[in-house]
Every structure is written in C-alpha cells, then in structure tokens.
Amino acid sequence: MKFVADAKAFAAAMAAVQKICERRNSIPILSNAVVSAKQDGIELRATDLDLEITMALGAAVARPGATSVPAQLLSDILRKMAPGSEVMFESEPDGQVASVGAGRSKFRLQTLPDSDYPQMTDGNYSHTIQFAGDALLEALSKVQFAISTEETRYYLNGVFWNVDDAQPDAITFVATDGHRLATSYRQPDGDVDGFPPIIVPRKTISEIITLAKVAGTDPIKVEVSENKIRVTVGTTVLVSKLIDGTFPDYKRVIPAIGNRIAIVASKILSAAADRVTTVSSERGRAVKLTFTDEHLSLTVNSPDNGSAEEDVDVQYGGEPLEIGFNAKYLSDIMTVIGTGDARISLIDPGSPTVITTDKDPASVYVLMPMRVG
Template identity: 50%
Template sequence: MRITLERSNLLKSLNHVHRVVERRNTIPILSNVLLRANGTSLEMKATDLDLEITEATPANVEQAGATTVPAHLLYDIVRKLSDGAEVLLATNPDGSTMTVASGRSKFSLQCLPEADFPDLTAGSFSHSFSLKAQDLKMLIDRTQFAISTEETRYYLNGIFLHTIEAGGELKIRAVATDGHRLARADVIAPSGSEGMPGIIIPRKTVGELQKLVDQPDAMVGMEVSDAKIRITIGSIVLTSKLIDGTFPDYQRVIPANNDREMRVDCSTFAQAVDRVSTISSERGRAVKLAINDGQLTLTVNNPDSGSATEEVAVSYDSDPMEIGFNARYLLDITAQLSGTDAIFMLADAGSPTLIRDLAGDDALYVLMPMRV
C-alpha cells in the first residue's frame, strides 16, 4: 500500500474512528485501526467488538492495499504534524511495518495483518429510514444525561428508542432513566420507521453518535434490527450491537395527576440552584424548595460547612409545600430546557415531579424527590 493524502482529511477521519478503540486491550488487534486503500479513497475502520465505525476519506492511491496499525499512536502522530501538510502512508514489501512521512518527519509503525481484523457482521436489518441530524441530536441531547451507569441494571445503560402513537401522530420516542430521574423526547416518525422494534442503544454508542451529528442540515440513514443498529452520516458508517434486555414500562412512573403548577424563569432558577448548592456536600446534594404564593425559597443545609438560602419569584397559586431534590439532577434537567420558563407539576413531598418546557411538549422529565 502506498498513498498520499491531506493531513486535515486524515486527522478528521482518524478523530472519528480512533475514539472507539479502548486504551487497554487484551486482544492486540483491537488496539489497531484498519486502513484499506483502493480507487481514490482510504477507508478506515475501528471496533471494540460491540461498536464499529468506518469512514472513507479522499486519497491519492499509488498502490492499493490494506493493513492495521495502532490507532491512538497514528492519531497522535498525525495530530502533531504541521497544518496543510501532505502525509505519505506506505507499507514495506512484507507488510510488517508502515511508514508515515510528512516533510522532514518520518515514523515507522508496527503492523498486524488485515486478515486478523474482526468484522462486526451486520446481518440483515428489518427497518430502514432517514432522520434529520438535528432531530437525532435533539433526541440524544434531551435524554442521554439520564442514562444509568449502574452496570447491574444493564438494560438501563442506554437510550430506549421506539415508535409510539401520540397526539394522533406516529412519533419516534427516546427514553432514558436511572431510577432517580427520567427523560423523554419525541420527534415525528419518518416513513419506514413504522413498526420498528423497540431498541436500547448502549451508552458508548450514544456518546459517539452525539459527537458525529454535528451538521444539523444533514440526513442520517438508520437501519434497525432486533440485535443491531447501523447509522450512516455522510461517509461515516457506525454499526453497533444493541443492549439485549427489556426496558421497563416507563409510562407507569410518569405522573398523571400532579395538579400543583409552578412556573419559574429557567435560567434564574438554574443559577439560584447552582449558587445555593455550592455549600452542599458531595454525598448529600439535597436542596429544599419551599413554595408559597408567588415565591420559591431554595435552602441547602450542610452540618459541616453551613447553610444557604435564595429566593426566586415564581407563578404558583396552590397550597404552600416543601419538597427536596438532588441539585445536580435539577441542573441537568434545566440545562436541557430550551424555553425561557420551566413548568413544575407537583403532587406532594414524597411523589415524583413532572418538569417540562414552556417552549413545547416534545420533551418531558420526571424527577424523584429527596428527603430533606
């Protein structure tokens, strides 16, 4: 293999694929990126056996071929080359090493044979459709913070994606929960998604997707089966295994009879929560909300360091009440709200609270209270 290509193109593609590769691997080939040159492009592929990303980038191919080299090492080398440089990638005749040359810099990397590189065979997909990148980004951004990190409840370690009839329209819905909070977001379902299986996209795949959907006007191709998902964004193809488990019936935890409504300016509320929570301990991040006619008092007590209170004007005309929440969770949710006002639908101090955006009903959040 012998090719030359622009450093910026090589770096951009390597940046997308190398992140999949784990820093520590017991299987040496999984530390490598597969480079395959033919025609007028260089295709790169990286995998951790659960997730695979491939991307093609334009290249001047003098001699076609394929090899695998350490992914993070190649990325670091290309990152440190000078801007606008041309990069030469060439394997020696026996394929044991690859030269990376640019200007006066020259590196020789150990190769492993292409034949050893695993292929995440996709199989066939039952459903195929296209979604706007901005819609997919919205679904991910609004819900991913609520994904559980508790490995024992593995079926909560991802985003549950499924279709649902809501308001007389078919929608694609994303849901994530860790048992303390729940996030739900909807977009209009595109044609082809009707009857797709409910799938749980793993946390790592969600994280990679979030970085890849950076062009809002682009269209994203999605192919879904019971076990895998394949997503195509331009020249990038991401294939991932799905979490093999049953997502709980989340509808049961969304309260339907919370009749106390509090409206508050979202940024004022978030800043006040952030300020008073400065005094809270890492272990107990509870903030108490005391709501009275037109006023909300936020209080944090920390026996080790002191206390803090702040008052915020709100719209509220029900009976006075007090309720406690984890400050970090409140800030996570308010960061997702795009409207100026946040609406809290409350029941009592021991029941889950519904939080939604005044800007629209495409997303809602459920937060469990804390004892304070």
Template identity: 40%
Template sequence: MKIAVDRAILLKALAHVQSVVERRNTIPILANVLLDAKDGGLSLTATDMEIAVVEEVSGVTVTRPGRTTAPAATLYEIVRKLPESAKIELDHPGGEAPLVLRAGRFVTNMLALPVEDFPSMTEGKLPVRFALPAGTLRGLIDRTKFAISTEETRYYLNGIYIHVAEIEGTPVLRAAATDGHRLARVEEPAPEGSAGMQGVIIPRKTVNELRKLAEETQEDVEIRLSETKAQFKVGGVLLTSKLIDGTFPDYERVIPRANDKILRVDKKEFAEAVARVAAISSERSRPVKLSVDRNHLRLEASSADQGQAQEELDEGNVEYAFTPLEIGFQARYLADITEQIGEKVEFQFADGSSPTVVKDAAKPEALYVLMPMRV
C-alpha cells in the same frame, strides 16, 4: 498499499475512528485501525467488537491499492503533532513489513498486524430503515442522555431506549432514559419507514460517538436497525453498534398523571439560584429544598460542615397559585434537567414526597420525571 494525503484530511478521519478503540484490551488487533486503499480513495475502520466506525476519506492519492492495519492511538498522535500543512505518505509493501509514514523530513515505522485478524461488524441484514435530520437526532440525544444509568448491574438502563408509540392514532418516535432516580422522555413525529420497529436500547458509548458525529453535519442521518444491531450513516461515516440485549422497563407506569399543583419559574433565574445555594455543600447528593407558596419560591441547602444558604424568587419569575408545598431534589439532577429547557420550567407536583413531572413550558414534547429526596 501506498497513499498520499493532507494532514488535515487524515487527522479528521482518525479522530472519528480512533475514539472507539479501547486503550486497554486483551486482543491486540482491536487496538489497530484498518486502512483500506482502493482506486476510489481510502477507508478507515476501527472497532471494539461492540461498536465499529468506518469512514470513507476523499482527497487521497492512491499510488498502490492495498490493506493494512496500524496502532490507532499511535497513528493519531503522530498525525496530530505534525505541522498543519504537512503532506503525509503512508507506505506498506505487504506481508509482515511495517507501515512507513513519511511527512517532510519525518519518517516512522509502525507495526502492522495481519489484516486477516481484523474483525468485521458491518455484515448482516438491517430491515428497518429511516432517516432523521441531524438536528432532530441531536435534540433526542441531548435531552435524554444525562439520565442514562451508569450502574452496570442494571445493564438494560445503560442506554437510550428508542421506539415508536401512538398518540391518538398518530405515530411518534420516542427516546427515553432513566437511572431509577429520574426519567427523560422526548418524542418527535415518527419518520417514514419507522412504523412497526421494535424498541431498541442504544448503548451509552454508541450514543456519545453518534452525538459527536451528528454535531458535524446538517444533513439527514440514515438509520438502519435489526433486533441486535443498529447502523447510522452520518455523512461519510458509518457507525455500527450492537444493541443492549435486555428489556427496558415500562417507564410509562412511573409517569404521574394526576399532579395538579403547577409551578412555572424562569429557567435562568432558577438554575442560577440552585447553583448558588447548592455551593454551600461539596456533597454531590446534597438536596436543595424548594418551599413554594403563592407566586413565591424559596430555595435552601445546608451542610453540617459548611453552614446553610437560601435564596428567594418572587412574582415576575414565579407563577404558583396552589396550596403551599415543600419538596427536596438533588441539586445536580435539577441542573441536568433545567439545562435542557428553554425560558420557563414547569413543575407538576402532587405533594412533597411523590414523583414530580418537569417540562419545558414551551415544548411539551419533552417530559422529565424526578424523584424527590427527604429534606
């Protein structure tokens, strides 16, 4: 294999693929990226056996077609530190010879492990196929991923659950995530081709990689699914992932249906007040107490070591016309949810000890449930 490529082109592709590589693993080939040079260009592949990323790279001059592997992190760091205008030549004569990289007067040799050892994840049938605009996909991810559980023992919560549901006979595509303390559920009109799809749990790492790729395009993202695997085509990048093999809980059962005390508050004023009163304590789990009365909201937090803080929001920023209520929430959870909301936050309470529904007053397609804390 022998190719020539501009540094900027190769660097962008390597940035996409090398991020899935686990730095520490017991299988040496998984630390490498597969380079496949053909007459039509170059493709780069990296995998950790749970996710695989394949990127087709254009703007490459192929002098001698061929395939080889190279250490992903090392190759990325070398290319990143080359001058911006550098022209890179990659040369591998075959066999057990090293891969040679040249750029101007710089030259380095890298160990090339056998191509035959590199695993393939992209094979297999994926019967469900549909497309989502990149902006819609970004919205689904951003408004749910903060609620993904990091508790490995409940592995079935370590991702976003995507499925098709019906609302009054109209199909919708739903994304949901929960860690047991909070729930995020977002829905969009079901795209053509998604009808009848089984619910799938997309792992946290895949969600993060997909979100980074979706940031770089405004085009549709092609999605293909089977019972065990998901594939996302984002521009010239193909992301393939195993799905979490588990049953996502029936989250609809925990969504309160009769919360009748409605508080609407200006998002910016509320978020800033939460941040200020929570600053009194360095404990991440310290609750912020909300005391609600007619068109009035008081926020309080305290710390045995630091003291106490409070702030009040009045009419103009607060709408509430029900009986007084006191309830506490973890400050970080409040911040995570309000970050996804536009201008006005809507809280739906039952009482001071029951789950609370939180919505964007202007965008009812996103719904959040937050468990209170004792204060």
C-alpha cells in the same frame, strides 16, 4: 500500500475512528485501526467488538492494500502535522511496519495484519428510517444525561427507542437511571409501523450524537435488525450491538399533571441550586425547595459546613409546598432545557415531579423527590 492524503481531513477522520478503540485491551489488535487503500480513496475502520465505525475519505492511491496501525498513536501524529500539509502513508512489503510522513517529518509505526482484525457481521436490517441530523441530535441530547451508569441494571445503560401509542408517527427516545427520567420524540422520514423497540448503548448514543453534529441538516439513515443498529451519515457507517434486555414501562413513572404548577427561568434555578449546595457535604447534594405564592426558596443545611438560602422569582398559584431534590439532577434538567422557562408540575412532597418547557413540547422530564431535613 501507498497513498497521499490531506493531513487535516485524515486527522479529523482518524480522531473520530480512534475513539472507538480501547486503549487498554487484552486483545492487542483492538487498539489498532484498519487503514485500507482502494483505487478511489482510503477507508478507516475500528471496533471494540460491540461497536464498529467505518469512514471513507479521498486520497491519491499509488498502491492499494491494507494494514492495521495503533489508532491513538496515528491520530496523535496526524493531529500534530503542519496545517495544509499532505501526508504520505506507506506500508512496508513485510507487512510489519508503516511509515507516515509530511514535509521533513517521518514516523515508522508497528503494524498488525488487517486479516487478523475482527469485523462485525451485518444482520438482516428489517426496518429503515431517516432523520434530519439536527432533529436526531436534539432528541438524543435531551435524554442522554439520564442514562444509567449502574452496570447491574444493564438494560438502563442506553436509550430506549420505541413507537409510543401517544405519538404513533414518531420515534420516542427514553432514558432513566431510576432517579430521573427523560423522554423526547421526533418524527422521522419513513414509515415507523413495525419499528421494533430497541435499547441503544450509552457509547453508541455518544457516537451518534457526534455524527449528528457533523451532519447538520443532512439526513441520517438508521437501520435496525434483531440485535444491531446501523447508522449511516454520508460515507461514515456506525454499526452497534443493541442491549439485550427489557426496558421498564416508563409511562407508569410519568404522573398526571398535578394541581400545583410553578413556572421559573431554568438558568436562574440551575445557578441558584448550584450556589446553595456549595455548603453541602453530602453525596446527594440535597436541596429543599419551598414554593409559596410568587416565591421560591432554595435551602441547604449541612451539619458540617453551615447553611445556605436563596430566593428565586417564580409564578406559582397553588398551595404552599416543600419538596427535596438532588441538586445535580435538578440542575441537569435545567441545563438541558436551556434558556427560557421551565414548567414544574407538583403533586406532593413524596410524588415524582414532571418538568416541561413550552419551547420544546416534545420533551418531558421526571424527577424523583428525596427526603431533606
């Protein structure tokens, strides 16, 4: 195999592909990526057995062929090539070594046969929809932060995609870790009738977000089978296993809008919560919010370090209320909301709180309270 490719394009593609590979793996070949040269260009492929990515890019191919090379090492080499250079890639006839060079630089890498490299089998993709890249990016970015990292509840280690009765023409995306919940919906191009409820793993969500950033307003095709999802953006194809489990009934967690409504600038509230919890030595970083007429006070008391208090302007017309939250969880929601006002719906100190924003009515956040002294 022998080809010449633009160093910048090759490096960008390899950087995306190597993220899929596991650096420390009991199966050595899974640290590699397959490089295939065909008449019309080259193809890169990597998998961790749960997720697979394939990317194609243009190249001048002198001799077709394929091999697998250490993904991280090749990515590092390409990243350090001089800007504007062209890279020559050639695998030796014995199939054990590949040479990579540009200008006066030349590297020889150990390879493994591409025939030994695992490949995920495609399923019968029963349903296909399409999103604009920026729409899918926005929806997944609104909920990603709430994905659980607790491996024992594996069915929460991803984002739930489903057709909600309240939004029958859209896909609703949901994530929760049991302490906070985020949901957002977007309408795709294509019929959502019969679209099956699926749980897409955390790592796959991260990769889809990366692809959506690159896509911009270009379309992203999503295909779903019984146990896999396939996402296509241009010449890049991502195939992933789905989480085999039952996502909890998230609608039961979202309470009705309470009779106490507070409106506050999200960035100001996030910054205030971060400041007052500086004195907190507790893992939960609890902060107490006291709502009174046109006034919100944030307080933290730490037996070891002292106390902190900060006042924030708020529009609030209900009965006075004290409620405690995990400051990080509160700040995460405010960060996702971004600039503008957050609308906080309160019921009582022991009930979940609903947070929304007028600039994105398609997204809803639920935060569980915590006991504070």
